[in-house]
Amino acid sequence: MTAPIETTGSQAEARPEAVLEGIEAKQIEGRSLGQIAWTRFKRDKMAVAGGIVVVLLILVAALSRPLQSLLGLDPNAFNQDLIDPNTTLPKGDFGGMSWDHPLGVEPKFGRDILARILEGSWVSLVVAFGATLLSNAIGTVLGLIAGYYGGRVDSVISRLMDSFLAFPLLLFAIAISATLQGGAFGLEGLPLHILVLIFVIGFFNWPYMGRIVRGQTLALREREFVDASRGMGARGPYILFKELLPNLVAPIIVYSTLLIPTNILFEASLSFLGVGIQPPQASWGGMLNQAVDFFEVDPQYMIVPGLAIFITVLAFNLLGDGLRDALDPRSR
Numbered sequence: 001m002t003a004p005i006e007t008t009g010s011q012a013e014a015r016p017e018a019v020l021e022g023i024e025a026k027q028i029e030g031r032s033l034g035q036i037a038w039t040r041f042k043r044d045k046m047a048v049a050g051g052i053v054v055v056l057l058i059l060v061a062a063l064s065r066p067l068q069s070l071l072g073l074d075p076n077a078f079n080q081d082l083i084d085p086n087t088t089l090p091k092g093d094f095g096g097m098s099w100d101h102p103l104g105v106e107p108k109f110g111r112d113i114l115a116r117i118l119e120g121s122w123v124s125l126v127v128a129f130g131a132t133l134l135s136n137a138i139g140t141v142l143g144l145i146a147g148y149y150g151g152r153v154d155s156v157i158s159r160l161m162d163s164f165l166a167f168p169l170l171l172f173a174i175a176i177s178a179t180l181q182g183g184a185f186g187l188e189g190l191p192l193h194i195l196v197l198i199f200v201i202g203f204f205n206w207p208y209m210g211r212i213v214r215g216q217t218l219a220l221r222e223r224e225f226v227d228a229s230r231g232m233g234a235r236g237p238y239i240l241f242k243e244l245l246p247n248l249v250a251p252i253i254v255y256s257t258l259l260i261p262t263n264i265l266f267e268a269s270l271s272f273l274g275v276g277i278q279p280p281q282a283s284w285g286g287m288l289n290q291a292v293d294f295f296e297v298d299p300q301y302m303i304v305p306g307l308a309i310f311i312t313v314l315a316f317n318l319l320g321d322g323l324r325d326a327l328d329p330r331s332r
Contacts, residue, residue, distance in 0.1 A: 047322020095300030134202030139209025147217025
């Protein structure tokens, strides 16, 4: 028979509080949901890298004009002395790359590619963010109404979503963009093109956000806090925007970060097809359109705007994936 193990007086008298104080003399504090999400997000190195790139891209887009002035660049300045008159290609290797033109110059006209990339960055982000805000506004409101009221209201809004999802968006975008090129609503030129793209992309993409919000609302409307609000006499609009909407901020933010790169690609596609941003205004899609005729002899002109689109879309996708995992660990 094994003899019982004797404990010393100090071990017998030790309490959990004393052990904790001996290990680390720090006060244990609770953490908010935001702090917990931030801790999870920081662990995802790829998401952090994507977030850093996104912040840098936004700063570059916001400061594109000052950066061009600081570097002495003009996106519309012709540099015919840098173009070979016989081939219309840039002089030198790698598309005419030099200290004065780090990314080279475009064929035929000799405009600086770096300046046009900077100029096109704010156009792409303004269209993408504007279209995303419009999609979110329409989709969130209709999704909340459909999910909360249900019944006939839900059926009508759901069929409306199905109709928009089945609509040939690209063909309609090409048609309406081409129709409004001359001028409309008292606007013309670049402001008109940007507003048309924001409307076309944002207005016809809201069903994706609407379906997400509707599904989340169906789950939340049976929760205790909603019943408590009804019991206290709260009306529908108050419950929708004061009780339900704050609980939907996380999925809205996550889906927005994933929708922005899609809108960037859509704007680039329309500009590539010639019905988006019109020259001489620089845009990444427009640069790809012009590079089609030269990609075999001057691939540099196609690679640079293609990489700009690729890096931007990848950064937003990485950020969106990281936010989804941080705000909703069950999605892992």
